Amino acid sequence: MNRVRDSPPNISAGFLHYLWISFIMDLRKGLISMKKRLIPALSIAFSLVLSVPAFAQHIYIGDTETVISYDEKGNKIITLIFDPAKTPDYMKPDSPNYWRKAEQAQMVQIADVPAFPQAGQAADFTAQPEETPFQPIPPLTEAPEVGTVLAEIEYMDKNGEIHFTETYYGGEDGQCTWYARGRFREVHGIVLPYMGNAKVWADKAGNYPEVDVITDLSDVPEQAVAVFRPTGRFRDWPGHVRFVEYVERDKYGKPETVYYTDANGAGDPEKDSYTSGYDGSVKAVSYADFLEPYGSKLIGYILPRK
16 A cells, blocks of 8 residues: 655745744844843943042051052052151151151041042042041150140141141231140140130130139149239230140159240240241240249139030
């Protein structure tokens, strides 16, 4: 018995054309879908690249240079470079008050470090710098060198111009009240109000809750503003204020020598104006001479309230 084989189906040219058009349409839809996903991804990647700063920040603290940079993925890279040749004179161990001056310089430079944009943030992003909490300057543990300037009164900008620091900015620079107000703020972080002539400071300071006025003159408190009132034929003078830096005492604890700083004081080569290198320099006198300098007498001290 003869078998008849099945013949292949007759596929028309129109049907093949239909299949080809369907394939092309599906391929086009796939490309469009891919494009919708790919473009946002590329956009995000491009914005991340833009957010990475193309520079490095150099910070000098003493003899160490800190270089802050970013790699292509936005990761922060910190590099420390030690160079003894860059050590400032005031940070050398043989300099007076080395440790305290070094600590002040470090706090100032850290506070000046700008905030960088991080990966994912816009290139023009501006972060608010973190506020550095105030650190009071601790009392001296030994007598300072006479003639040295302990206060950070001025600084030089990148153009070589001299400016007053924030604590000494404002008021009548060169006057004793200007300096005492700035030094008190620098050491204690307390901004004293403007209280007029020096001779009335002890009276007016008693009205402010941040400070105490001490009229017992049997001791000399350190890091205090000493107030002097003119006497006798000098009673019309405006008075004077000094900042007590350190006190040498005998074996019973009684003051013998007082180390203080001031402005517009006795011996100032340029009266009623700021004299760089002299105003704010350390002076030393006996306790007896400190109580009654020429034409005036000590009436009290201004200290932060405990």
